[in-house]
Amino acid sequence: MDSTALANLIWAVAVVADLAIKVIALIVIPRDRKPTAAMAWLLLIFLLPFAGILIFLLIGSFRLPKKRRDEQARIDRMIVEGAATQSAVIADPSEWPRSFQRIVEQNERLTGLPAAAGNSAELFDDYQGSIDAMAVEIDRATRFVHVEFFIVAWDDTTRGFFAAMERAVARGVKVRLLADHVSSKRVAGSKETFAELDRIGVQWAWMLPVMPFKGKWQRPDLRNHRKIVVVDGHVGFVGSQNLIARHYDSPSHMKRGLKWQELVARVTGPAVASIDTVFLSDWLIETGEMLDGEHVEATALERMTGPDALVCQIVPSGPGYDTENNLRLFLSLIYEATEKVILTSPYFVPDEAMVYAITSACERGLEVQLFVSEIGDQGLVYHAQRSYYEVLLEAGVRIFLYPAPFILHSKHFSIDDEIAVIGSSNMDIRSFSLNMEVSMLVRGRSFVSGMREIEQKYRDAGRELSLEEWRREPAKATFLDGLARLTSALN
Secondary structure, eight states, X not given: OOHHHHHHHHHXXXXXXXXXXXXXXXXHTTTTSOHXXXXXXXXXXXXXXXXHHHHHHHHOOOSOOHHHHHHHHHHHHHHHHHHHXXXXXXXXXXXXXXXXXXXXXXXXXXHSOOOEEEEEEEEEOOHHHHHHHHHHHXXXXXXXXXXXXXXXXXXXXXXXXXHHHHHHHHTTOEEEEEEEHHHHHTSTTHHHHHHHHHHHTOEEEEXXXXXXXXXXXXXXXXXXXXOEEEETTTEEEEESOOBSOTTTTOHHHHHHTOEEEOOEEEEESTHHHHHHHHHHHHHHHHHOOOOTTSOOOGGGSOOOOSTTOEEEEEEEESTTSSSOHHHHHHHHHHHHOSSEEEEEOSSOBOOHHHHHHHHHHHHTTOEEEEEEESSOSSHHHHHHHHTTHHHXXXXXXXXXXXXXXXXXXXXXXXXXXXXXXXXXOOSBHIIIIIEEEEEEEEEOHHHHHHHHHHHXXXXXXXXXXXXXXXXXXXXXXXXXXXXXXXXXXXX
16 A cells, blocks of 8 residues: 555544544533533534543543442432431421421432531631641540541641541540542642551541552542541531641742631531531441441430521532532522522632522522632632623622632632531532532521621622723633633533
């Protein structure tokens, strides 16, 4: 075969392969995928067919492997069986507004975890203070300590926490720790961190490990983003904060002077049993070990009484579930709001449903506010977030920018005067579909009042973005915002 014939053959094969990739993509990609995500993938593959299909094969699946999903389903059935004997004891739905009852029922159907009355919760917005508060509780432990973080690091900020774990182990307390594999391994000094855990005797395991040569593989950017601490089953912590220094031990962050601003809730009461259930489920999935002896039933926990007692429900979510539990919760709450919706999210990249819920709240005459950072630590996410500002401002949303050099990393929102959510979940497509998250739904005026004080701190520290100011944005920035918005849908 001469060179001309060979070149023609190669060209013909390439054309056929290009056509085959596009036809197969049109059949496969829209299946069980949101239209925006499907269109983003199809656009990538039609523009760059060979590179696009390789990227799709690497990160195109937004579900965990079937084995892990089956295990999650099995654990969910166990949770439902256990909760059935306790729901009527720890909560009285007849005392709640019907709209709240429905949302609680939705959450329980999706996760198996019931709402619990008689809780108390304290908010910590001091970065070092929240870690120190956790260490104080660990120093009181007599039976077990359960720790789960997206990022774990042993540094000057967390040394007191590690020392408390060491003292607990020395007392004979079982201390177990889960850390997200990819995210914790990427931190400077990760080898020293986990060597220190080994030295002090903490039993630890990776979450969602990406170890293909050991048979542990899933889409590499599916991550466990939860942040949980439970001590003796009586005290729990949930929120946005990782176990690491405020600048994340990153030289580039230090150079820019970046500092993370967080919000964490310390919880006591029956809801702690549900927080611990999330940890125990993750531990079982990652290690195969059932920790029956390290759990306190909700009915055995002391209940708070009086007007400040809180109703709390823990809502885990992520690619191990068949539906986006956190997104459904957020949408339901926004649509049920009657007076105000105040949102705080460091990475705000909503899908169409969330945009419609927020703008519809404005159309109903509600006060809607959004707190975000003035600057970003992740370029693509930051620009994708900015692409939504104009439509929100035009609808009447008041956007407040938290000032540099802080990254407002808190993740919470409040509805009217008695309902709030706090946890690890951002309001972005990644948190809705790709990350394992945990949120706590709270009903109680005292808790919302405390959150209102935090929100006022954000207003006092930052500034409000006006529609007139936004419309003066340069065209180059607007172009980058739109481009980032397109790539954000690739899930």
